[in-house]
Amino acid sequence: MQTRTIGAAGTAIAALLGCTTGGQAAAPVATLTESPTTSGSAPAEFGIVAEPASSAFPLEGRNIRLVRLNAQDLAAQFELFNRGQQAVAPYDVGMGLIERDFKLVDLPRATAYDVQESTGFDGRVSDNQYDEIVPGSSATITAVFTAPPEETTTMWLLTDVLQPVEVSIESVGSTALVDDPVLTGPRGDDPYVATLMCPSRGPEGDGAEAPVEIRLPSDVLFEFAKADLTPAALQTLDVVKDQLDSAGGTITIEGHTDAIGDDASNQLLSEARAASVRTALQDRLGSGFAFDTVGFGESRPVAPNTNPDGTDNPDGRARNRRVEIRTGDVTAAVPAQLEARPMTDDVAAQGAVATVEGVERISGHLLTTVAVTNPTSSVVEIAPGSGLTDSGHRPLGITVANRTGQRRSKACNSGTERLEGFRDLAGPPSNLYSPSGDLPPGASVTLWAIFPAPPADVTSVDVEVGGFGQVVPTPITG
Known part of the structure; x- marks a missing residue:
């Protein structure tokens, strides 16, 4: 072990x-x-x-x-x-x-x-x-x-x-x-599985709302190789909505995949997943927001898809399958200073x-x-x-x-x-x-x-x- x-x-x-x-x-x-x-x-x-x-x-x-x-x-x-x-x-x-x-x-x-x-x-x-x-x-x-x-x-x-x-x-x-009786049931219907919510916030800056960054794992949001949101994803996005309610402005949604499959398929999948999240957030947030969606396929990994010896790295691939949501200016070369x-x-x-x-x-x-x-x-x-x-x-x-x-x-x-x-x-x-x-x-x-x-x-x-x-x-x- x-x-x-x-x-x-x-x-x-x-x-x-x-x-x-x-x-x-x-x-x-x-x-x-x-x-x-x-x-x-x-x-x-x-x-x-x-x-x-x-x-x-x-x-x-x-x-x-x-x-x-x-x-x-x-x-x-x-x-x-x-x-x-x-x-x-x-x-x-x-x-x-x-x-x-x-x-x-x-x-x-x-x-x-x-x-x-x-x-x-x-x-x-x-x-x-x-x-x-x-x-x-x-x-x-x-x-x-x-x-x-x-x-x-x-x-x-x-x-x-x-x-x-x-x-x-x-x-x-x-x-x-x-041995314990709970090992064999009974079993309720709710799986009690949830996405970790780990938002980060930037500086307030000139009285504007602080930018928010949220990274969501694709494995809970979508079934394998699909772009339709799961029931668990809809619950997760209800919580995301609460994080974004006061942000206003433009919300950028990025889709990312692992390296399994060909580049073209992964690119299309990442775009479709970003679009699905955008649609769900639009329904929840209403007017007052602009949305910018983009798919990066497998081109921006945050972890190795394979181990140093060339074998598969399933944990690394899991981290690469993600949707990232951001508010605020994501293009600034020098970010504003975080306040104390x-x-x-x-x-x-x-x-x-x-x-x-x-x-x-x-x-x-x-x-x-x-x-x-x-x-x-x-x-x-x-x-x-x-x-x-x-x-x-x-x-x-x-x-x-x-x-x-x-x-x-x-x-x-x-x-x-x-x-x-x-x-x-x-x-x-x-x-x-x-x-x-x-x-x-x-x-x-x-x-x-x-x-x-x-x-x-x-x-x-x-x-x-x-x-x-x-x-x-x-x-x-x-």
Whole structure:
């Protein structure tokens, strides 16, 4: 199995237990029941591990596996291990039948998958949501999703209390799964598959509306080799419409394909797909907009269509199959300067410290991590709607600014809000920093968010950390 994880929770915990502020020792977080594992060093019997997002809520995902059940369904299963000193139930951390805060993300195809529906409001999730996991023990968590395309070989697992982890997908017939009734149904009609929305905005400039850039994957918008919009595409364009409503002026729509097929066919397909998106947006936006559509076929790839050895690169081809939507002046040789973002320092004022841990380029996206620590002897309260968090507690106060192209991005989201899962690809929510919800003395939490990546020649970005008033120039790795 392939795995990729972020952060180093064990190192952060060890460092914090001995940290001081102004000569006064910080109160330690709850003692762990065993030594923490760190990325890449987990014992073999634990398999793929997703580490705790917060040292004060030390839950760990062990032996994570993704297995295709059939052509329609894929199961995610792992052991939720309790490294803390308080019992906790899966329901308490968003792993229940209704508030099922799991998400699988296929980054090359910019597609998000929420847990399938079973019956009523219930999802296809293990029915152990109220069973307490006592310290030092674990519970098996199973959730069933719509299966991604056959060419998808890895996906990212996102939850509310674990750090993101990339996991390889095992084939139908794998014996890795523990039996669970949800693996065989019932199955609702909604596939719960959505396009990632990752808009970037430019500077306001002379009182005009900020230009908007949105890249949409063709795999959700269209069926293979066709230009007719799918039902999922129509839902996506409803959300795009909200992004463009106030833009006015000219909307440029570009169609792009991968390199499969001949040049002439790909050119015609890219033009037809751009035209389909234009028609749908015209219907939604009404008058007040001009449209400019163009097809580039396979001539402007953003990723290699083949690997260095000449073999097929399905992930690269998926990134090249796209529709790009822009507003504003896309021909300016020198873009207007991006204005500074107003930010508060309300979280820093309580003594918390934020450190940008890294920005990694992954399949056309940026995975950004920021460590927030509490070195004081008092609880740090991070309320919804603080400079760091939105009304739903997620760390959307963290943004990324590309000063080369003069664009600012918020965290990607999966379109419309769903009862069954979280919308924005950022976490963890501040009400799950600890069992009590706040960040206790001596604790540390790793915040993560997924953003659209700038062009490949951009090698650094500014990470803007709201609630701390920080702008941190950060190199892009990967």
